[in-house]
Amino acid sequence: MDPQTPRDQFPFANARVARRWRKLLDERLKDLGVTQARWFTMVCLQRGGGGLTQRELAHLMTIENPTLVRLLDSLEEQGLIERRPCKRDRRARLLYLTHADERFMSDLNERANVLREEMLKGIENTDLEVALRVFERVMENSANLKNS
Amino acid sequence: MDPQTPRDQFPFANARVARRWRKLLDERLKDLGVTQARWFTMVCLQRGGGGLTQRELAHLMTIENPTLVRLLDSLEEQGLIERRPCKRDRRARLLYLTHADERFMSDLNERANVLREEMLKGIENTDLEVALRVFERVMENSANLKNS
DNA sequence: TATCAGTAAATCGCAAGCTAATCATGGAGG
DNA sequence: CCTCCATGATTAGCTTGCGATTTACTGATA
Numbered sequence: 001m002d003p004q005t006p007r008d009q010f011p012f013a014n015a016r017v018a019r020r021w022r023k024l025l026d027e028r029l030k031d032l033g034v035t036q037a038r039w040f041t042m043v044c045l046q047r048g049g050g051g052l053t054q055r056e057l058a059h060l061m062t063i064e065n066p067t068l069v070r071l072l073d074s075l076e077e078q079g080l081i082e083r084r085p086c087k088r089d090r091r092a093r094l095l096y097l098t099h100a101d102e103r104f105m106s107d108l109n110e111r112a113n114v115l116r117e118e119m120l121k122g123i124e125n126t127d128l129e130v131a132l133r134v135f136e137r138v139m140e141n142s143a144n145l146k147n148s
Numbered sequence: 149m150d151p152q153t154p155r156d157q158f159p160f161a162n163a164r165v166a167r168r169w170r171k172l173l174d175e176r177l178k179d180l181g182v183t184q185a186r187w188f189t190m191v192c193l194q195r196g197g198g199g200l201t202q203r204e205l206a207h208l209m210t211i212e213n214p215t216l217v218r219l220l221d222s223l224e225e226q227g228l229i230e231r232r233p234c235k236r237d238r239r240a241r242l243l244y245l246t247h248a249d250e251r252f253m254s255d256l257n258e259r260a261n262v263l264r265e266e267m268l269k270g271i272e273n274t275d276l277e278v279a280l281r282v283f284e285r286v287m288e289n290s291a292n293l294k295n296s
Numbered sequence: 297t298a299t300c301a302g303t304a305a306a307t308c309g310c311a312a313g314c315t316a317a318t319c320a321t322g323g324a325g326g
Numbered sequence: 327c328c329t330c331c332a333t334g335a336t337t338a339g340c341t342t343g344c345g346a347t348t349t350a351c352t353g354a355t356a
Contacts, residue, residue, distance in 0.1 A: 007268055011264060063312090066337080071311095130279065132158065132161055134271055134275050134276065139165065185343090201305095202305065211343075214306075214307075240304055300355090302353085306348080312341100321332100323330100
């Protein structure tokens with residue numbers, strides 16, 4: 001069998017970390033009725049500024065529209081976001097965080113920050129920057145593939 | 149809003165890459181009836197040497213047992229693995245790749261290798277090593293958490 | 297030997313990723 | 327104006343991650 005090279009290991013190790021992050025964050029947000037994915041949705045909506053369409057938000061999150069639809073369904077049901085009709089295009093719907101949840105968002109963000117720092121403890125910023133550059137390059141490379 | 153620091157971005161960027169890897173590999177293995185997760189299962193079984201129990205394989209893959217059970221169900225149905233009874237412990241089952249699929253495995257591995265190299269094109273080994281060290285440290289850090 | 301805690305696997309149900317297909321609306325060209 | 331393709335959102339259905347529970351067996355101890 002081939003020896004394990006850094007290149008071999010990369011995709012698996014990467015996926016493992018992603019699973020761990022999701023699992024631990026889900027655990028810590030559970031009592032607030034929020035999951036990692038729902039929180040991420042709110043973060044992106046906040047960052048995008050409100051008034052985004054679903055397609056725009058999905059693009060920001062780099063997920064597909066049907067995945068977002070379900071996340072929004074649950075967030076809307078919890079009263080954490082609103083879908084308002086768009087006057088310029090009756091197909092589209094504009095997304096807003098409900099203003100009731102500023103406190104709530106701070107709490108979520110705080111918990112996520114704490115977890116993140118626990119997971120990244122002892123890791124240098126310079127190393128994280130290298131990792132981020134690797135991620136970025138992977139995304140660039142894979143953007144041009146699509147087919148075999 | 150806070151500026152985006154490397155630490156902030158890390159979990160999202162990491163997750164994005166993991167989704168991309170899975171999606172593209174699923175695409176390229178689809179015509180062989182195999183998914184990224186099923187292939188990974190076979191790779192780990194091959195690497196572990198056959199005769200592993202399900203618990204041992206799940207540990208190798210860093211996934212939970214119920215997740216593995218379903219993957220094995222589908223692989224068994226496709227005739228790619230076997231679950232044999234264990235004589236020493238009648239609760240356990242020992243896992244083996246069927247020998248019919250050596251060719252098949254080579255094909256899968258080859259496609260995965262090609263995709264991996266396409267995605268990692270232009271990235272230095274030294275940078276990948278840094279990224280792997282980061283991953284490893286994250287896993288160590290998070291192993292000791294469990295609860296808030 | 298009988299009991300009983302522990303362990304391997306399986307089952308169930310939820311979450312969140314995806315594709316394909318559907319529906320309504322928009323917009324361009326005949 | 328009508329037709330027809332494009333596009334935003336949704337729905338349906340698959341996969342694979344998870345935790346909780348169940349089932350069958352093991353092994354230690356009373």
